[in-house]
Amino acid sequence: MSSQTFSPPLAGPGRPVESPGALAARHGLTVSGARPSLRAYTGQLWARRHFITAFATARLTAQYSQAKLGQLWQLMTPLLNAAVYYLIFGVLLGTSRDVPDFVPFLVTGVFIWTFTANSIMNGTRAVCGNLGLVRALHFPRASLPIALALQQFQQLLFSLGALTVILAVFGQFPSVSWLLAVPALLLQSVFNTGLSMVMARLAARTPDISQLMPFLLRTWMYTSGVMWSIPAVLKNHDLPQWVMLALQCNPAAVYIDLMRFALIESYTSAQLPPHVWALALGWAVLFGAGGFVYFWKAEERYGRG
Structure with a gap:
């Protein structure tokens, strides 16, 4: 039995049939939803x-549209949180004794922390x-x-x-130092x-993350010096080096510290961690650029499945 050599089917005299992929590429067609x-x-x-x-x-406009007090809740929510923290930490636990200007210290921390926490929660x-918007429109x-x-x-500006x-x-x-709040807030x-984009990708694949996040954020808040002074703790307690670092x-603590340094006269540079502006810039670049690339890499998978 003689062996036969296979040859592709011909589309006309001497021409092999083009594959669908090659045909699409030749006419400039691309995969729908490709990244x-x-x-x-x-x-x-x-x-x-x-x-x-x-x-x-x-x-932002629709957020509190069903509440009688409307947009006032944008102010009342962090203020009520600050009042609760003042009662527990300032009065009952006596944290205020170690912190000059405790009320400005606390309120600034709560407002700046709320900015980060809400951004993360919204990201999830x-x-x-x-999903309706994601599946209906291409953007x-x-x-x-x-x-x-x-x-x-x-909302923070408000x-x-x-x-x-x-x-x-x-x-x-207000003083000249308040101008430092501008770069701190931008960073x-x-x-x-x-970080919101990182959480958006994770939660798109595992929606249960949005249920877990409030517990993680609460833990992060308690370690970020929102209601207590990190320098005072480091000074009065013998902690392992890695914990102090x-x-x-x-x-979160870095950005809170920068805002307190800008807005509160008694919060001096001695209470800031070393190289604080470099830290603030580094975290912004790491998560800003890294989070954007991380989210982009899964662009074609959002809204599917």
Whole structure:
């Protein structure tokens, strides 16, 4: 029996049949929902910057639309939290004895911590809480966690007016050092947005993360010096070196410390961790850029399954 050599079927005289993939590539067709390059993806986000801003503003306006006090809850929620923490930590546990200007110290910490905590919580719901939008329309999915982080930034700006009044009541008046709050908030915003994108990807695959997150955030808050002074603890307790380093480099504590340094006269540079601005910049770059790339790598999987 003679062996025969297989040859591809011909489409016309001497021409093999083109595969569907090659045919699609020749005519410029691409896979539906395929992930664009990082550069193209960034350009798509920039082109939709007006949508991102409008989406964030609409969410902020609608957040308390069903409550009788409406937008006042944006101020009342962190203020009520600060009042509870003052009662427990300032009065019952006596934390205020180790901290000058304890009320400005506490209120600043609560407002800045709330900014980070709410950004993270909104990030866990960015994709899985908007599946109808994700499945119905084609747009860069990073628009959602970025818009929700922007919403929290808008809410913080609204709340800073109340914070300024509270600080003035307790003797902390605007000064040149308050200008340092601008770069501190910008760096924190980049950090929050990046972390929000990380949580958005994780929660899109495992929605139960949004149920676990409040417990993790509460633990993080208690280790971030929101209601107590980290320098005082480090001074009065003999802690392992790695614990001291972790407390000082904690990103939430770093941004809270910078805001206290900017706004509170008695909070001096001696209470800041070493290289605090480098730490703030490093956390912002690490999570801002890293979170964006991490979210982009799963772009084609959001809303499927």
